[in-house]
Amino acid sequence: MTEAPAAAARRTETRQRLVDVGLELFAQRGYDEVTTAEIAAAAGVTQRTLFRHFASKLDLLFADADQATDDFTELLYRQPPGPVTDAVLAAIAEQEQSMPLDERAAVVARIVNDTPSLEDARRGYERRFEQTLAEWIAQRHAVAPDNFDVRVLAAVLVAARRACVNEWQRSAGVASVVPLARRALAAIDDEALSFAPMEASEH
Amino acid sequence: MTEAPAAAARRTETRQRLVDVGLELFAQRGYDEVTTAEIAAAAGVTQRTLFRHFASKLDLLFADADQATDDFTELLYRQPPGPVTDAVLAAIAEQEQSMPLDERAAVVARIVNDTPSLEDARRGYERRFEQTLAEWIAQRHAVAPDNFDVRVLAAVLVAARRACVNEWQRSAGVASVVPLARRALAAIDDEALSFAPMEASEH
């Protein structure tokens, strides 16, 4: 695979520089106000090179998040048997320990929240995450991946994740997401009970 | 608003022609293989005119679906008090009676399913629908629109809707969606019961 270590190193450096510069410019002037040509120039490369590293402008924005998601997925599969919510919580805690949420993550979250045109993109990102979660849950429970309960649970987990991210970003002083996640997951467990009564209260 | 009826009529005709031609071309050659210039030319207008009627190429594709969603929303608000699932089912039945699902709707569904690059767009569409549902549920139950239970219920309804659309499209022979919707909503009601046991089964 890597027969030329020097070339690979240079490639990694270029990619990292592009992400660094890109996020900084996005944070400064907004996602829509920064062109890919600007990012490339600020990183000292050509626009063509930027698109050799990232399939799209969005891919550059979500590069960090995608990496974090991949790491998180790996942690999920390592969790011992038990309730799904417990495993999720443990994975969150482990990831936060090995790689604490930094300003970078907050910057990306702020950019996405500040840019209405990115709403659909966020949904697309969540869709992939939801798919990953569904596969994990399905394997864990030894059921088909398109099982309805699995789908719903995955959807709910993603919704909880979004709530956590928003809350974490809103309260800039909170250093850990674990308490937030714990609260959200507790709400999910309660959800299973409050669902039916909510419908019945209309009668 | 409409001080010039002739102008308005011509505008409506042009718009309808653009949608007709666009869907036909999309169905023939695929969404990504058709340019907006082609659609405009085939409709006898300029590309600029196309973008005066539709904010984007996606807007043209979802024009019919958006209209159906607006109609459906209106029907939802007309439903008498009662369980949410009953109201949804009644609205579906009413809409199907006044405006049966035609080949057009199937065409759009097929185009979306056949085009991977449209997956994110579909999520964006669903996001708006989910928001609409959440507002409706919140008003119906007289609770805040950002209530967690409301959010989850809206998300589940949207997921059920997607399942229905897929199933309806898969079985090309089914003339009505009402039975499919009934089954999906029944699954949701069961969901409220099977949620906790599913978690517990892991212990």
Added chain:
DNA sequence: ATAATTGTGTCAGTGACTGACACACGTCAA
């Protein structure tokens, strides 16, 4: 009859993204 409104055409852009070709620089075998 005249002025305002409205739908459209024309034209010249901007910006994301791609294909094709060439070059420079490491790497590896002869």
Added chain:
DNA sequence: TTGACGTGTGTCAGTCACTGACACAATTAT
């Protein structure tokens, strides 16, 4: 050491979604 090879990058021309500005023609209001 020399030459073949792979790989990251630059250059350039091009496609396509989408926009702003201006003009024209038909309809409608005064």
